[in-house]
Amino acid sequence: MNHTKTFEVIIIGGSYAGLSAAMALGRSLRSVLIIDSSLPCNRQTPHSHNFITHDGKAPRVISEQAKNQVLKYNTVKMVNDLAVHGKKVENGFEITTESGQKFRANKLIFATGVKDIMPDIKGFSDCWGISVIHCPYCHGYEFKGQKTGIMANGNTAFHVTSLVNNLTNDISILTSGKSDFTIEQYEKLNQHNIPIIEKEIVEMEHKNGHIKNVLFKDGGKTGFKAVYAHIPFKQHSEIPVSLGCELTDQGILKVDMSQKTNIPGIFACGDSASPLRSVSYAVATGTIAGAMANMELTQDRF
Template identity: 35%
Template structure:
């Protein structure tokens, strides 16, 4: 079977990968986007904070993006999973789960992150409906409501002031030892934030809307919404398999999305701690420009050498 040859293979078709494909397509590069079609934000009904697309369904966002990108025939989409990568800068070989082989000069990992299974009884039923991970994405819909924040440790002294911008009616459940100092507990108390360290027994809800959190010590906390810290894992182990430096699951990149492996880039949630669609898209565009610049410079120098 003849290999499909492209300038850039983008692994992952979320906001970062799609915006990169748009920029590279307009730069006249041959691009393939390999995506398995299982985005992390599929659990949410709406995506927010993206100018001109506020409140859009994640599936509609991808559909519209692909329709716009289809104006550039040099960009193609493969509904598949990349399973292995060989070769080096200028000649990477990508094999997919369905047996397709692609050859690409450059690689862009836009593989995002994935949620670990949710181990709190009842949380999966409300996730994306009345339980969320980012107040910038979903805080407006829960403004002035009674909320429960599930988190622990020093990070609470960052999360609590942020949540307070949307409502001052919230309690904190640490689902076990709170991992706070006495001074940190006192700070929360001064702001009249209730703190519960008993493990969570269950989250009770109706049709995805939470109405109370039940603790193992018998305490019940009525609420209309939840913000919690998710447990995340990388969307793919391929970056590590080809030698990309990774720290705490995040691919290490420079200001232009370049990894330590020549010809390999990353953008979006896979290479960031800020998980917002508009930021992922902007990083995808920025990294695509860097890839295009590298390709153009290589072609420019090749002509000089040939002469």
């Protein structure tokens, strides 16, 4: 790849948020480098939904189309590599990649996303994003009217169940241990005939990621077409925190309305900086981050 080692902006992460930021900057003739390791968190998901004009498309199709459009802007370059280290230098930042390349820029945009931490349940990771899902808005319509499990507990389980109840009347809550609801929540669940299964889950029985049964430690099993799961996550990249960027209590990068972190010159967008994990929201925050980085460059130099 022919490029200089110095750019106005380095974007780490080349999925929806990062590409949107790059487009905003490329259209302002900013020299931009996107560093991407090609491991988006939704790579197993067969279809993306709730994104107008792209509803039902495979996520990789959307990202490939976006990449082709963004790289038509001559000032935007892309390298397939993993950013592993970052440091503050005079007038900006330096990023080192896994292959040993070093790049510098005045501004950084982190669009690195998050990494889901899979539970120790056989078959879970094979079904993740296919029939074990995280969001009613992204996937719920495709499982409307189907037998559905909610793998969560307490307030989270109650919240997700209330949303999913509009899509199907056949719901069971899977707490995989003692349930934890308020008296009012138990009463509401009983009113809607929603059973709570407290038995420990040991396996998701499936075929090519499409769940058939949830198997329990006591040897029993229950059939489902879909299971919503609330699982922990961590930042996909440790570089932002190493540079001093703050995290929220949820573990996402803390940003303001302009997608600025607490460190001057560093922005964050997409899943790494928002609990709203959707393609459309990632695109929106990427556009904001790119525009605000461009504004800062303008203010610095005009």
